[in-house]
Amino acid sequence: MSTSPATYTVVGMTCNGCVTKVTNAVTEIEGVDDVDVDVSDGTLEVFGEADDAAIRAAVAKVGYKIAD
Ligand SMILES: [Cu+2]
Known part of the structure; x- marks a missing residue:
């Protein structure tokens, strides 16, 4: 089991409200x-065993983009 997180760069977050939206959306992923x-x-940074595509989809769903 790996303990290092999957790391992404999210484009478009400007305030703590954005942080909350992204955090909640990603936290819900199995x-x-x-x-x-x-x-x-x-x-x-996402810790655990979540699917990469699910993370990208969850971020997009709340209105932000993950830089490639
Ligand atoms: Cu914001």
């Missing part, structure tokens, strides 16, 4: 143990 979002640089 297999996610913990989520850490940094609004200052757009970093999203």
Whole structure:
């Protein structure tokens, strides 16, 4: 089991409201143990065994984009 998070860069987050939306959306995904979002640089860290496509879809659903 890996303990290192999957790391993404989320484009479009500007405030703590954005952080809350992204955090809640990703937390709901099956297999996610913990989520850490940094609004200052757009970093999203996802701990657990969640599916990459599910993470990308959840972020897009709440209105943000993951940079490739
Ligand atoms: Cu915001």
